[in-house]
Amino acid sequence: MLLLILIAVSFYALAAATPQPIIYDTDHGPFIDDIFALGLLLNSRDLIDMKVILTTSEQPDLSAICVSAQLFKSEVSGIPVAMGETLPPYEDRGGVCAVPGLLGFGIEPECRKVYETTEEAGVIEDGVAYAAKLIEESGRDDWWYILVGGQTSLKRLIEEYPEAASKIETLIIMAGNWCSGFDPYPDVSAPTDETNIGCDPQAANYVLDGRNIVFPNVYYVPVVVADVIEGEDYARFVEAATSGTQPIANATLEFYQIWSTASRANEDLLVHAEAMTYDPLTESVPQFDAVAVMLALELLSMEKDSSSCGGDGRLSAFQFEAVHFLQNDDPGLAEFPDTPRSSFSLRTDATNDAVLPEQCPGLTEFTFDPDDTPEAEYPILATLGF
Numbered sequence: 060m061l062l063l064i065l066i067a068v069s070f071y072a073l074a075a076a077t078p079q080p081i082i083y084d085t086d087h088g089p090f091i092d093d094i095f096a097l098g099l100l101l102n103s104r105d106l107i108d109m110k111v112i113l114t115t116s117e118q119p120d121l122s123a124i125c126v127s128a129q130l131f132k133s134e135v136s137g138i139p140v141a142m143g144e145t146l147p148p149y150e151d152r153g154g155v156c157a158v159p160g161l162l163g164f165g166i167e168p169e170c171r172k173v174y175e176t177t178e179e180a181g182v183i184e185d186g187v188a189y190a191a192k193l194i195e196e197s198g199r200d201d202w203w204y205i206l207v208g209g210q211t212s213l214k215r216l217i218e219e220y221p222e223a224a225s226k227i228e229t230l231i232i233m234a235g236n237w238c239s240g241f242d243p244y245p246d247v248s249a250p251t252d253e254t255n256i257g258c259d260p261q262a263a264n265y266v267l268d269g270r271n272i273v274f275p276n277v278y279y280v281p282v283v284v285a286d287v288i289e290g291e292d293y294a295r296f297v298e299a300a301t302s303g304t305q306p307i308a309n310a311t312l313e314f315y316q317i318w319s320t321a322s323r324a325n326e327d328l329l330v331h332a333e334a335m336t337y338d339p340l341t342e343s344v345p346q347f348d349a350v351a352v353m354l355a356l357e358l359l360s361m362e363k364d365s366s367s368c369g370g371d372g373r374l375s376a377f378q379f380e381a382v383h384f385l386q387n388d389d390p391g392l393a394e395f396p397d398t399p400r401s402s403f404s405l406r407t408d409a410t411n412d413a414v415l416p417e418q419c420p421g422l423t424e425f426t427f428d429p430d431d432t433p434e435a436e437y438p439i440l441a442t443l444g445f
Contacts, residue, residue, distance in 0.1 A: 354442055
């Protein structure tokens with residue numbers, strides 16, 4: 060898997076004529092895979108030009124502080140950090156994201172300590188407006204938007220700045236869960252709800268509603284492709300992190316260790332079990348968000364259209380004609396006994412299971428009829444194998 064060479068120096072041999080401008084939207088802080096994903100992006104600036112980092116989370120101001128702290132410890136400057144939108148009220152969320160206090164923020168003390176020492180301390184308060192202005196003034200219509208959290212900020216961008224949103228050519232989202240027959244989280248079997256969708260299922264449906272916007276290229280990276288970095292590959296990362304010459308890798312490992320210690324100490328946190336399971340000295344936790352970043356890097360080596368995806372056999376992009384995410388107030392949908400209603404990923408019946416990659420043993424049995432939803436869904440590509 061491509062993730063196994065994450066962060067290590069000279070890990071990717073692609074070359075781009077000019078770096079691709081992107082907006083990076085993250086819920087940085089509660090989960091450690093956000094730290095790894097940002098580290099990977101920072102290590103790939105020959106391919107990707109991050110014009111702004113948006114933080115969409117329960118505490119977007121604190122997430123922005125943590126992003127700034129990671130940039131500082133990585134010895135990277137010049138990338139604007141901006142507060143995105145706050146996630147909706149708990150009653151409008153689903154799954155684990157709907158439980159007050161469960162996500163937590165174990166690295167908060169370290170983030171604040173580092174942030175207070177940075178010369179570039181300060182974040183942009185209205186990140187959505189800032190991103191819209193960047194896009195509108197760029198004169199380009201080929202922007203990429205990489206999203207590894209709730210879609211609340213992107214929804215506002217579409218609603219309030221439709222001209223800017225129309226210039227986003229490629230949308231890459233780490234979210235969703237259409238596969239069954241595997242365990243996406245410790246002691247949790249799929250199909251199940253997915254956290255990034257659960258943090259704002261209404262926004263996720265809004266983004267895929269053709270009445271609002273139709274993005275030319277939409278790639279979903281669901282939880283089935285997440286994996287742990289271990290063995291020789293993780294040792295390579297640790298070697299880079301402790302070499303004294305790779306500050307990006309060093310910052311990633313340092314925050315991982317701090318997160319692990321804090322999360323192990325608090326049994327009430329969602330990530331406690333994960334922190335207790337994985338050892339920062341020998342392995343990573345399962346990487347979800349970093350896979351979305353890896354997909355972006357992979358796509359930069361291909362034609363920017365759906366027909367080229369997976370042309371070299373490393374990606375298995377599966378087209379869904381329509382998808383929907385259950386909301387608490389969904390009208391006209393069948394009941395799903397013995398399962399949480401909110402944040403489940405649905406598909407239509409018109410899907411051929413025969414071409415599924417090995418990583419996805421089967422598709423979820425939970426389906427929907429697009430005629431029963433208020434949205435006008437349009438096709439997406441889901442990376443079910445990597």
